[in-house]
Amino acid sequence: MTQERAENQNDLGPGVPTPPIPLAGSAAHATSKRRGSRVGITEAVLRDLRSSCPDVTEDPEVIGESSRDWWPLAMTWALHGQVGSRAAAVARPTSAQEVAELLAVCNKWGLPVTAAGGRSGVLGASVPVFGGILLDMCGLTGITEVDDTSLTVDVLPGTFGDRFEDELRTQHSLTCGHWPQSMNLSTVGGWIACRGAGQMSTRYGKIEDMVQGLDVALADGRILSTGGYPRAATGPDLTQLFVGSEGTLGVITSARLRVHPNPPEDRRSAWSLASFEDGLEMCRRILRRGATPAVLRLYDSIESERNYHLGDGRCVVLVLDEGDPAIIDGVMNVVADEARAANASPLDAALLDVWLAKRNDVAALEQLISRGLLVDTLEVSGRWSVLSGV
Numbered sequence: 001m002t003q004e005r006a007e008n009q010n011d012l013g014p015g016v017p018t019p020p021i022p023l024a025g026s027a028a029h030a031t032s033k034r035r036g037s038r039v040g041i042t043e044a045v046l047r048d049l050r051s052s053c054p055d056v057t058e059d060p061e062v063i064g065e066s067s068r069d070w071w072p073l074a075m076t077w078a079l080h081g082q083v084g085s086r087a088a089a090v091a092r093p094t095s096a097q098e099v100a101e102l103l104a105v106c107n108k109w110g111l112p113v114t115a116a117g118g119r120s121g122v123l124g125a126s127v128p129v130f131g132g133i134l135l136d137m138c139g140l141t142g143i144t145e146v147d148d149t150s151l152t153v154d155v156l157p158g159t160f161g162d163r164f165e166d167e168l169r170t171q172h173s174l175t176c177g178h179w180p181q182s183m184n185l186s187t188v189g190g191w192i193a194c195r196g197a198g199q200m201s202t203r204y205g206k207i208e209d210m211v212q213g214l215d216v217a218l219a220d221g222r223i224l225s226t227g228g229y230p231r232a233a234t235g236p237d238l239t240q241l242f243v244g245s246e247g248t249l250g251v252i253t254s255a256r257l258r259v260h261p262n263p264p265e266d267r268r269s270a271w272s273l274a275s276f277e278d279g280l281e282m283c284r285r286i287l288r289r290g291a292t293p294a295v296l297r298l299y300d301s302i303e304s305e306r307n308y309h310l311g312d313g314r315c316v317v318l319v320l321d322e323g324d325p326a327i328i329d330g331v332m333n334v335v336a337d338e339a340r341a342a343n344a345s346p347l348d349a350a351l352l353d354v355w356l357a358k359r360n361d362v363a364a365l366e367q368l369i370s371r372g373l374l375v376d377t378l379e380v381s382g383r384w385s386v387l388s389g390v
C-alpha cells in the first residue's frame with residue numbers, strides 16, 4: 001500500500017452528519033418546502049418520549065438541520081432557506097433499548113418516525129415528510145465485537161464509514177471493503193438501509209453480500225435478531241428483508257458484517273481503448289474468466305478527458321486489486337491478457353493515484369448548485385448482453 005493511500009485513509013471526516021450546502025438564513029428559521037399537514041407533539045407526548053430516550057429536542061436549529069439530506073433538488077431549496085419538511089422533534093438515542101422504547105411510545109401516540117444516519121442520502125429518504133420524530137441514529141456508534149477467526153464484526157448503525165474502516169484497519173488489521181464515495185458522510189446503518197454499493201464491490205460485493213445478521217427495533221418496540229450465522233437452508237432470509245428497506249420496516253440497531261484481512265499488497269494498471277464498447281468488452285471478458293479486481297472502472301471519452309487529460313479521445317480503464325499477492329498477481333495477469341485482446345494501450349498506473357486522491361471529493365456539488373445548476377447522478381444496471389445499447 002502506498003504512503004499516499006495510507007494518508008487518505010486517516011483523513012477522517014467529522015463523525016457527525018455533514019450539511020450538504022449552507023441554508024440561506026438559518027436552520028432555525030428554515031421553512032418546509034412540502035405543503036400539507038405534519039404531525040406535531042404535545043407536552044404530554046414529549047414527556048413520554050423523554051422517559052424512553054432522554055435526548056429529545058425541539059431546538060429549531062437542530063430540527064431545521066436534521067430535516068434535510070443531500071438530495072440535489074433539495075440543495076437548491078436550501079438556497080432559498082427551505083428544507084424538505086420539518087420534524088416536530090429530534091430524538092438522539094444512545095442504545096438499542098432507547099430506540100425500542102421510543103418506537104413503542106411513538107406507536108402508542110400514532111407519531112410518524114423517520115430514521116436518519118449520516119443524512120447523505122440523495123433522494124430525501126431521511127426527510128421527515130409527515131413531521132413527527134426524526135430519529136437520529138448517530139449516537140449508536142462503534143465496533144462492539146470482532147471475531148477474527150470467523151472474519152465477522154458487530155458494529156452499531158450510527159458508525160460513520162471512514163471511522164469504521166479506520167478502526168478495522170488500524171486496530172484489528174481487517175477491512176470491510178465497502179467504499180461508497182460518501183465514505184465520510186454515511187453510516188453503516190444507512191449503507192444497509194439503502195442497499196449501498198462501494199467502489200470496490202467487484203471484489204468485496206455490495207452491502208447485501210456483507211451483512212450476516214441484524215438487530216432491528218420494530219415499530220411496537222420489540223427487538224428482532226436476524227441471521228448471525230454464515231448460511232441457513234430454512235425459510236426466507238429475514239436479514240435481506242431489512243436490507244434496502246430504508247427504515248420503513250424497522251430501525252437497525254446493530255449489524256454483523258463479513259470482513260477480510262487487511263490487504264497486504266495491491267497491484268494497479270491503467271489502459272486506454274479506442275471506444276467505450278471496446279472497454280465494456282474488456283471488462284466483460286475479465287469478469288467472465290473469474291477475475292474480480294477490487295476496482296474496475298471504465299470511463300467514456302468525455303469523462304476520460306475531464307479526469308485524466310489524455311487529449312486523444314480514447315476511453316480509460318483503471319484496475320486495482322488488493323489482497324494476497326498470489327491471488328492478485330493471477331487477477332492482474334488475466335487483466336493484462338484481456339487488455340491485449342482488446343487492443344488496449346497501457347497507461348501510467350499513476351492514474352490510479354489521481355483517482356484515489358479525489359475519489360471521495362464532493363466539493364464540486366456545492367459549487368455547481370450554488371451557481372444555479374442542478375447536478376445529479378443516475379445509476380444504470382443492465383445485463384452484459386444489452387449493456388452497450390443502454
Ligand SMILES: Cc1cc2nc3c(=O)[nH]c(=O)nc-3n(C[C@H](O)[C@H](O)[C@H](O)COP(=O)(O)OP(=O)(O)OC[C@H]3O[C@@H](n4cnc5c(N)ncnc54)[C@H](O)[C@@H]3O)c2cc1C
Pocket residue numbers: 069070114115116117118119120121122125126137157158179180181182185186187188189190191192193194195196197198199246247248250251252253362
Ligand atoms: C457525494 C455522495 C456520494 C455518494 N456515493 C455513494 C456510493 O458510492 N454508493 C452508495 O451506495 N451511495 C452513495 N451515496 C448515497 C448515500 O451516501 C448512501 O445511500 C448511504 O448509504 C446513506 O447512508 P446515511 O447514513 O447517510 O443514511 P441517511 O441518508 O441518513 O438515510 C438513508 C435511508 O436509510 C434509512 N436509515 C438510516 N439509518 C437507518 C437505521 N439505523 N435503520 C433503519 N433505517 C435507517 C433512512 O430512514 C433513509 O431511508 C452518495 C451520496 C453522496 C451525497
